[in-house]
Amino acid sequence: MGKKMMTSNPGSELDLGWLNSVHINTAAVYRRAANLQSRKAVKGPYQAAWLLRAVTCIDLTTLGGDDTESNVKRLCAKAAQPVSNDMLNALGFETGSIQTAAVCVYPAKVPIAYATLKKMGMEKKINVASVATGFPSGQYPLETRIAEIKWAVEKGANEIDIVIDRSLVINKMWSELYQEIKKMKEACGSAHLKTILAVGELGSFENVYKASLVAMMAGSDFIKTSTGKEAVNATIPVGIVMCRAIKEYWTKTGYQVGFKPAGGIRTASDSLSWLIMLKEELGNDWLKNSMFRFGASGLLGDIERQLHHHITGRYSSANQFSMG
Numbered sequence: 293m294g295k296k297m298m299t300s301n302p303g304s305e306l307d308l309g310w311l312n313s314v315h316i317n318t319a320a321v322y323r324r325a326a327n328l329q330s331r332k333a334v335k336g337p338y339q340a341a342w343l344l345r346a347v348t349c350i351d352l353t354t355l356g357g358d359d360t361e362s363n364v365k366r367l368c369a370k371a372a373q374p375v376s377n378d379m380l381n382a383l384g385f386e387t388g389s390i391q392t393a394a395v396c397v398y399p400a401k402v403p404i405a406y407a408t409l410k411k412m413g414m415e416k417k418i419n420v421a422s423v424a425t426g427f428p429s430g431q432y433p434l435e436t437r438i439a440e441i442k443w444a445v446e447k448g449a450n451e452i453d454i455v456i457d458r459s460l461v462i463n464k465m466w467s468e469l470y471q472e473i474k475k476m477k478e479a480c481g482s483a484h485l486k487t488i489l490a491v492g493e494l495g496s497f498e499n500v501y502k503a504s505l506v507a508m509m510a511g512s513d514f515i516k517t518s519t520g521k522e523a524v525n526a527t528i529p530v531g532i533v534m535c536r537a538i539k540e541y542w543t544k545t546g547y548q549v550g551f552k553p554a555g556g557i558r559t560a561s562d563s564l565s566w567l568i569m570l571k572e573e574l575g576n577d578w579l580k581n582s583m584f585r586f587g588a589s590g591l592l593g594d595i596e597r598q599l600h601h602h603i604t605g606r607y608s609s610a611n612q613f614s615m616g
C-alpha cells in the first residue's frame with residue numbers, strides 16, 4: 293500500500309448555509325460511542341490480521357523537542373520493518389511485506405527522514421509526513437506558516453499535517469478559516485494535506501463538526517483529531533463526530549476524505565476500537581491507509597507485544613518492543 297494509492301480532495305465552495313444547518317445530539321454521540329466500545333473485541337486469527345492492518349495505517353511519529361538525526365533514522369528503520377520477519381512468517385506473511393504508512397516528523401527532520409528512506413529504497417513505499425504551520429499551536433503569522441509548508445515539501449515531505457488557528461473556530465470565523473486552509477492546500481502542491489483540528493481546544497462537538505466541514509471544503513485530504521500535545525486528544529466520541537462529517541461531505545460532494553485520529557493512542561486494544569468505529573461509521577472503503585491513519589508514537593510496541601502473544605501464547609516484557 294504505497295504512496296500512489298492516495299486520493300486527493302479538490303475541495304468545494306464554502307457553504308455557510310450548510311454550516312448553519314449543523315446540529316449535534318451530544319447524548320446520542322456518547323450513546324453510540326458506548327455501544328461501539330461494548331462490542332466484543334476481535335479475537336483469534338482475525339485479531340492478528342486486524343492488528344497487522346493497523347500497523348500499515350500508522351504514521352510512525354516522533355515529535356519531540358529532543359529529536360535527533362539518529363532517532364529519526366531509527367524511526368525510519370522501524371517504519372520499514374515494523375514487525376520482525378519471524379513474526380510475519382509465523383502469521384503467514386512474506387518477509388518484509390509490511391511497512392507503516394508514513395513517518396511523521398518536525399519540518400527540520402524531513403531531510404534526514406527522506407534521505408534515510410531513500411537509502412533503504414523505501415521512499416516509494418513509506419510517506420514522509422511533516423507537521424507544519426507552527427505545530428502544535430499554530431500561533432504564528434500566516435506568511436511563515438505557509439513558508440514552512442513549502443520548505444518541508446521542497447525537502448521531501450509528500451504529506452503535510454497542518455494545524456489550524458483554533459481562534460478562528462472559537463470565534464466562528466469560518467470564512468477566514470476556509471481561506472487560510474485553502475492557501476495551505478495551494479502551498480502543498482502535490483503533497484497531501486492533513487488538517488489537524490486540535491479538537492480538545494475547540495469547545496464543542498458542533499465546532500468540531502463545522503471545522504471538519506470547512507477543512508474538507510478547503511481541500512483537506514485528511515482531517516486529523518489532535519497534535520498529541522493538547523490536554524484532551526483523540527477520543528472515540530469525537531472520532532464519531534468527525535466521521536459523520538466525512539460521510540456527509542462524501543454524500544454531498546462525492547469526495548472521500550481520510551481520517552486520522554492522533555494523540556494518546558497507545559494500545560493494540562485502542563487500535564481495534566478505532567478500526568471497529570471506522571468500519572461501522574464509514575465502511576470498508578476507509579479500512580486502508582489511503583483513507584485512514586493512526587498518528588502515534590507509542591502504539592506499535594504494544595501491537596508487537598500482542599502479535600507476539602498471539603504466536604507464542606506468552607506476553608513479552610514491556611521493553612522487548614520498545615521503539616514505536
Ligand SMILES: O=C[C@H](O)COP(=O)(O)O
Pocket residue numbers: 353355396518519520521554555556557587588589590591
Ligand atoms: O500526530 C501524532 C501525535 O503527535 C502522536 O501523539 P502520541 O505521541 O500521543 O502518540
